[in-house]
Amino acid sequence: MKILIVEDEKELSQSICDYLSGEQFVCEQSFDFESAIEKISLYDYSCIVLDINLPGGSGLDILKELKKENKLDGVLIVSARDSIENRVLGLNSGADDYLTKPFHLSELAARVAAIIRRKSFDGKNVIRYDELELDLSEKGLKIKDKKVELTRKEYELLLYFISNKNKVITKNAIATHLWGDDMDMLDNYDFIYTHIKNLRRKLMQAGAGDYIKSIYGMGYKFFLA
Amino acid sequence: MKLFTKYSRINVLATILIFLIASAAFYIALNIVLLNQIDEDLNIEKKEIVTYVNKYHRLPENIPVKDQVINYVPVNGDTKLTYSTSDIIQPGDSISADFRQLIFGIKPANQWYKVTVSKSLEDTDNLIHSVVVISFTTILVILLSSFFINRVVLKKLWRPFYQSLATVKEFKVSKTPRLQFDPSGIEEFEFMNQTLERITKQAQAEYIALKTFSENASHEIQTPIAIIRSKLDLLIQDEQLTEQQSNTLQSAYNALQKLTKLNQSLLLLAKIENNQYEEVEKINFKIKVESKLDDFQELWQAKKIVTHSSLEEVFLKMNPELADILLNNLLSNATKHNYDGGSLSVELNKSHFKISNTSSSGMLESEKLFQRFYRPSHTKDFNGLGLSIIKQICEASGFTKTYNHLDNLHTFTISFESTPVTMNA
Numbered sequence: 001m002k003i004l005i006v007e008d009e010k011e012l013s014q015s016i017c018d019y020l021s022g023e024q025f026v027c028e029q030s031f032d033f034e035s036a037i038e039k040i041s042l043y044d045y046s047c048i049v050l051d052i053n054l055p056g057g058s059g060l061d062i063l064k065e066l067k068k069e070n071k072l073d074g075v076l077i078v079s080a081r082d083s084i085e086n087r088v089l090g091l092n093s094g095a096d097d098y099l100t101k102p103f104h105l106s107e108l109a110a111r112v113a114a115i116i117r118r119k120s121f122d123g124k125n126v127i128r129y130d131e132l133e134l135d136l137s138e139k140g141l142k143i144k145d146k147k148v149e150l151t152r153k154e155y156e157l158l159l160y161f162i163s164n165k166n167k168v169i170t171k172n173a174i175a176t177h178l179w180g181d182d183m184d185m186l187d188n189y190d191f192i193y194t195h196i197k198n199l200r201r202k203l204m205q206a207g208a209g210d211y212i213k214s215i216y217g218m219g220y221k222f223f224l225a
Numbered sequence: 226m227k228l229f230t231k232y233s234r235i236n237v238l239a240t241i242l243i244f245l246i247a248s249a250a251f252y253i254a255l256n257i258v259l260l261n262q263i264d265e266d267l268n269i270e271k272k273e274i275v276t277y278v279n280k281y282h283r284l285p286e287n288i289p290v291k292d293q294v295i296n297y298v299p300v301n302g303d304t305k306l307t308y309s310t311s312d313i314i315q316p317g318d319s320i321s322a323d324f325r326q327l328i329f330g331i332k333p334a335n336q337w338y339k340v341t342v343s344k345s346l347e348d349t350d351n352l353i354h355s356v357v358v359i360s361f362t363t364i365l366v367i368l369l370s371s372f373f374i375n376r377v378v379l380k381k382l383w384r385p386f387y388q389s390l391a392t393v394k395e396f397k398v399s400k401t402p403r404l405q406f407d408p409s410g411i412e413e414f415e416f417m418n419q420t421l422e423r424i425t426k427q428a429q430a431e432y433i434a435l436k437t438f439s440e441n442a443s444h445e446i447q448t449p450i451a452i453i454r455s456k457l458d459l460l461i462q463d464e465q466l467t468e469q470q471s472n473t474l475q476s477a478y479n480a481l482q483k484l485t486k487l488n489q490s491l492l493l494l495a496k497i498e499n500n501q502y503e504e505v506e507k508i509n510f511k512i513k514v515e516s517k518l519d520d521f522q523e524l525w526q527a528k529k530i531v532t533h534s535s536l537e538e539v540f541l542k543m544n545p546e547l548a549d550i551l552l553n554n555l556l557s558n559a560t561k562h563n564y565d566g567g568s569l570s571v572e573l574n575k576s577h578f579k580i581s582n583t584s585s586s587g588m589l590e591s592e593k594l595f596q597r598f599y600r601p602s603h604t605k606d607f608n609g610l611g612l613s614i615i616k617q618i619c620e621a622s623g624f625t626k627t628y629n630h631l632d633n634l635h636t637f638t639i640s641f642e643s644t645p646v647t648m649n650a
Contacts, residue, residue, distance in 0.1 A: 009448055015455030019462075080447040082492075083501070084546060102451035102485055105458040153523075168461045172482060179520065181489075191527035217471040218461050 001046040001116065003027045006036040006062065007078065008055055016049060019105040019167070020112065033057030037065060040073065046119070047074040047112045052081065052090070063093045074115035078103065104173035106164045113163035129162055130224055131208045143206035153178055154199045161212065161222035170219040196220060229379050233372065240371070244364040248357070255356060259349045260325065264308055267327035270295070270342045278333045292345035294324070297338045304330035304339045313343060322347055385409030389418055396425055398432045436499050443492035450485055457481065490610035493550065497617045502544040505622075510539045510548065514573055517552045521560060530563055533570040541641060543622040551618045554611045555580050555637060562586055562635070581636040588630035615639075 003025050007013040010031060017027040028045075030036040033056035040048070040062065048066075052059035059077065066073060077090045077098045087098045096115045099108060117125070117136065125136040133142040139155050141148045150158065160177050161169070171189040178195075200212050213221045274295070277285040284297055294313070307328045312321045324343040331338050389406055396404055404425045406418035457478055466474070496502065514536055525532055541548070559569050559582035567583035619626045619639060629636040 009452060011452045012448070012455055015452065015459055018459055019455070080444055080451075082489075083496075101447050102454045105455055170458075170461065170478060172478065173458075191523055194527065215461075215471075216468060217475045 001025050002043065003112065004030060004036070004039055004043075004045045004048045004073075006030045006048060006054065006059065007051040008032060008053075009051075015105065016108060020109060022166070031055075033062070036062055040066060040071065041069065044071065045073045046116050047076060049076050049078055049108070049112065050095070052077060052079045052086075060089070060093050063090075063095060067094050072119060074112075074119045076108070076111050076115055078108070104170070104176060106160070106167060106169045106173045107177055109167070110160050110163040110177065127159075127162060129165070130211070132158075132162075132203075134159065134162070143203070143208045146206060148202055148206045150199070150202065153195055154202070157195055157199055161220070164222065166221070166223045168215050168218055168221045172219075174219065229376070229383075232379070233375065236375065237368065237372065240368055244368075248360055248364065251360065252353065252357060255353055259352065260310075263325045263344050263346070263349065264327070267308070267325065267342050267344055271327055271329055271340070274340060274342075275331065278331050281333075283333045284331075284338065292347065294341075294343040296341040296343070298341070300330070300337050300339045302330070302337055303332075304328060304337075310346070323350065382411070385411060385414045386417075389414065389421065393421055393425075398425075398428050403429075437495075440492060440495040440499060443488050443495060446488050450481065450488065453481055454485070487610065490614060493614060494610065494617055497547070497614075497621050500621075502547050502621060505542050505544050507540055507542055508545050508548055510541045510578070511536050511573060513548055513552060514571065514578070517549075517556055518571065521556055524560060525569070528560070528563065529566045530560065531566075531568045533568070534572070536571070536573040537575065539573055539575055539641075541622075547618045547622060551615060551639070554615050555639075558582075558611055558637075559635075576641060578639045578641075579636060581634045583633060584635050589628065589635065 001024060003020055005013050005016050005027055007016070007029075008031050013029050013031065017029060021027050025046075028039065028043075030039055033054045036050075036054070037057075048062075050059045050062060054062075059079075063075060066075065075095045075097075077095045078101060079086065079090070079098070080101045082100045090098045096118070097111050099111055117127070127134040127136065131143055133145075134140075134155075135142065139152075141150050141155065141158065156178055157174065160174065171192050174192055174196075175189060178192075196212060196214075200210060203212075204210055209224065211222050211224065213223065215221055270293075274285060287295055287297075305328075307326075309326050309328070310323060311326060313324050314321045323346040325346055326344075327342045329340055331340050385407070392404060392406060404422050406422065409415060409418070457474065461471075461474055461478075514534075518532070518534060555578075559580050562584045563569060563582050564585045569580070569582040572579040615637075616626060618624075625640045625642075627638045627640070629638070
């Protein structure tokens with residue numbers, strides 16, 4: 001799947017590219033308005049990561065262009081501007097989601113995955129990973145065709161991990177994803193540990209593998225052993 | 226003194242002076258002309274007498290003529306021709322009057338005579354008198370009317386000036402509306418107004434630039450922070466990291482986290498100060514508090530903090546984003562500075578929102594508490610801006626904040642009325 005990253009900060013653009021590139025995604029980059037407009041008219045992308053403040057024009061105009069050409073590319077706006085008005089403006093202009101800088105790359109990945117899933121909803125809204133089957137519309141989990149009860153936070157956590165599989169995710173990023181910006185002001189991440197412990201237990205009890213590995217000092221990684 | 230008064234004073238003085246001088250000159254000129262006229266007449270009399278004497282070789286009869294006296298006095302020789310004015314008594318009158326005299330000599334036969342022809346100046350004097358009175362009155366009338374006309378006209382002319390003054394008086398750099406002046410049609414005032422508009426516009430721009438500097442600086446900082454974080458996120462993917470490298474990375478990550486938070490707090494403070502959260506709504510504060518308490522529930526369970534809450538239905542008019550931030554900060558502080566197994570209680574009613582918590586730290590200094598970056602010596606990991614933000618939000622929303630330390634409980638009270646509530650006993 002192709003992802004276009006429209007961001008004028010080359011270093012940041014490169015980081016995103018490096019993180020997202022892998023078996024699933026191929027990344028392209030645009031560093032200014034002109035080249036972005038050109039690329040979107042020539043190609044189709046599963047998701048466009050779009051910075052609003054671009055040299056040569058506004059990201060919002062790119063959104064308008066996409067709408068005009070009736071394109072189905074998903075759009076994730078990334079912006080330094082955090083106000084509610086900016087969010088509303090972005091979403092009303094046709095973006096699928098809005099993420100403020102600075103962000104965790106894992107958060108970006110999770111949002112991109114969510115957008116792509118929503119866009120390619122072809123009747124089945126299910127993710128499969130090894131023996132896991134996540135039903136996105138019901139927010140439920142089935143392992144080996146048996147339903148597994150998950151709390152809301154456990155479900156979100158599992159989804160987050162799957163969207164960032166094979167990547168090391170910091171506790172910090174997990175806390176921000178599950179509780180928002182305000183909560184991770186607190187350093188005590190023991191309660192994250194509790195959630196992860198519970199999730200692992202449930203997965204293993206249902207017969208799935210132990211996908212979640214704790215990376216010393218850093219965080220966690222979700223992968224097929 | 227007022228410009229008008231000064232102008233009037235000068236005007237009046239000058240006018241009076243000019244008129245006085247003019248009047249004096251006029252009087253003198255008039256005098257001369259009339260005197261000349263009489264002298265002409267005297268001369269004619271003299272000519273008649275001389276002609277008579279030359280013809281008849283004797284003095285003419287002295288026929289009494291009104292206002293005219295002719296005297297013949299025998300003398301020894303010729304008399305020089307002189308014109309003069311003197312006070313004499315005309316025969317028939319009791320009082321003396323001014324007469325103009327022409328004195329000359331004449332020799333009808335063999336005797337020299339001094340002839341004095343005198344004409345009364347009474348008419349002349351009356352004429353001059355009338356003229357002077359009329360001129361004087363005219364001058365007075367002119368002065369008075371010009372004074373009043375000036376007053377009225379000048380007042381009208383100066384009105385644009387006073388209007389401009391009133392407009393400028395209302396000017397506050399912090400207010401955004403631009404200064405507007407009504408066009409006056411008078412060059413000087415137009416020029417003044419344009420200059421005022423220009424300099425006030427400049428002042429406002431500079432003020433705004435200054436105010437937004439902090440906000441812009443914080444915004445600029447976001448980008449390098451984003452880059453660093455993204456690079457760290459990539460670095461940690463490396464499975465080959467040693468334990469030591471992992472630790473180092475973790476420290477760097479933590480520090481970056483603090484930096485991010487700090488910058489966001491600064492940005493928030495700048496925005497609040499710049500009135501970017503001015504929109505207010507009627508919000509159900511009780512529901513907001515309940516939802517926040519829900520959010521924190523997990524955390525409190527993990528820390529085994531016992532919570533009590535007593536909430537009444539309260540509606541407040543404030544900015545909803547600020548309400549969220551306020552509650553977050555208060556609750557986070559109460560949680561962060563609490564110890565495991567401690568307690569936290571929340572009270573909400575129509576007059577205030579009160580939050581109390583146990584804490585490992587002792588009493589905090591009230592006055593310094595809400596200053597930026599104040600940090601009691603024994604606490605750590607707290608960016609010192611949280612309370613500043615609370616203070617700023619209170620100010621923006623018209624609330625008052627108080628801090629108490631009682632029974633080993635830190636209590637923060639946010640009063641919703643604008644007058645400060647008395648300290649909780």
